[in-house]
Amino acid sequence: MQKRVTWVRTLVLSIFMSASPLASGSTLNVIASFPVLEDLVKRIAGDDIQVSVIVPTGADVHSWELTPPNVLAIEKADIMFYNGFGLEPWLRHVVAMSDDSLVLKSVAENADIIPLAITTGQYKGAVDPHMWMDPQGAAAYIEVIAETLAEHYPAKADAFYARAEETYDALKTLDKMIEQRLDGVPNTNRSLFTSEAGLGYFARAYGFEYAAIWGMNNETQGNADAMAKMSERLNATRPPALFYESTVDCIHMDALARETGIALAGPLYVDSLSSQDKPAYNYPAMMRHNTELIHEALGGARPE
Numbered sequence: 001m002q003k004r005v006t007w008v009r010t011l012v013l014s015i016f017m018s019a020s021p022l023a024s025g026s027t028l029n030v031i032a033s034f035p036v037l038e039d040l041v042k043r044i045a046g047d048d049i050q051v052s053v054i055v056p057t058g059a060d061v062h063s064w065e066l067t068p069p070n071v072l073a074i075e076k077a078d079i080m081f082y083n084g085f086g087l088e089p090w091l092r093h094v095v096a097m098s099d100d101s102l103v104l105k106s107v108a109e110n111a112d113i114i115p116l117a118i119t120t121g122q123y124k125g126a127v128d129p130h131m132w133m134d135p136q137g138a139a140a141y142i143e144v145i146a147e148t149l150a151e152h153y154p155a156k157a158d159a160f161y162a163r164a165e166e167t168y169d170a171l172k173t174l175d176k177m178i179e180q181r182l183d184g185v186p187n188t189n190r191s192l193f194t195s196e197a198g199l200g201y202f203a204r205a206y207g208f209e210y211a212a213i214w215g216m217n218n219e220t221q222g223n224a225d226a227m228a229k230m231s232e233r234l235n236a237t238r239p240p241a242l243f244y245e246s247t248v249d250c251i252h253m254d255a256l257a258r259e260t261g262i263a264l265a266g267p268l269y270v271d272s273l274s275s276q277d278k279p280a281y282n283y284p285a286m287m288r289h290n291t292e293l294i295h296e297a298l299g300g301a302r303p304e
């Protein structure tokens with residue numbers, strides 16, 4: 001009798017497991033494509049869902065190649081959140097290997113934020129995927145994450161929406177803090193020059209001129225033509241500093257800094273968080289670190 005009951009329960013459970021949305025008592029297995037998104041998903045998931053990540057902290061999300069542990073994790077996952085707009089070129093392998101039971105959700109392609117176009121390199125004209133670099137973009141991601149989790153795990157929907165509200169408030173406060181801090185950077189110094197064009201949304205949000213050596217994905221990795229163009233622009237603009245990013249080799253910016261005699265500052269964290277013992281250990285810390293670095297390098301006024 002006991003055996004039969006167990007069997008029936010297993011059968012019922014397996015029917016529920018294969019259905020969507022989840023029945024109460026089940027839980028979700030969620031995976032995020034890269035650490036910034038993992039951090040945002042965890043803010044909504046709380047203790048209700050286990051969240052893992054494909055690209056580890058510090059690695060380059062654009063050039064990542066799936067590992068055997070990644071493949072196992074994807075096979076076990078119910079939902080995978082990815083950025084989209086071409087940020088993860090390796091996503092096509094996930095699509096090829098997954099069946100209908102994996103929900104693949106792009107946060108950027110569903111985000112309620114006005115997109116920017118990439119302005120240089122081989123992806124020129126395509127949508128710039130780095131929307132999280134504006135806290136309002138991150139807030140738009142939060143909305144997609146909360147709605148997706150609530151849809152597939154309705155028993156916890158209230159908790160997801162409550163955490164989303166808290167996160168919106170925190171992002172609003174963060175946005176204000178960044179704006180006020182960067183108000184201290186003089187108008188003549190409000191220019192950001194980086195290796196990859198990942199700061200477009202940040203520059204739009206806080207009123208900076210912005211240019212990069214290449215558009216996205218390490219593409220041509222700063223070929224001679226792109227380097228010459230940037231050098232010309234730097235000599236015309238003469239900004240106080242150039243910036244390099246944590247996931248990109250700084251040799252290109254270093255060469256430009258030497259050539260032009262302009263200071264080099266960094267790293268800015270854009271495509272990854274840092275390890276826990278470094279300053280960009282989570283999303284708000286990453287944004288605060290970048291703000292302080294930019295403020296310092298571009299000659300922001302110091303508080304009294």
Ligand SMILES: [Zn+2]
Pocket residue numbers: 062130196198216217270271
């Ligand atoms: Zn990038």
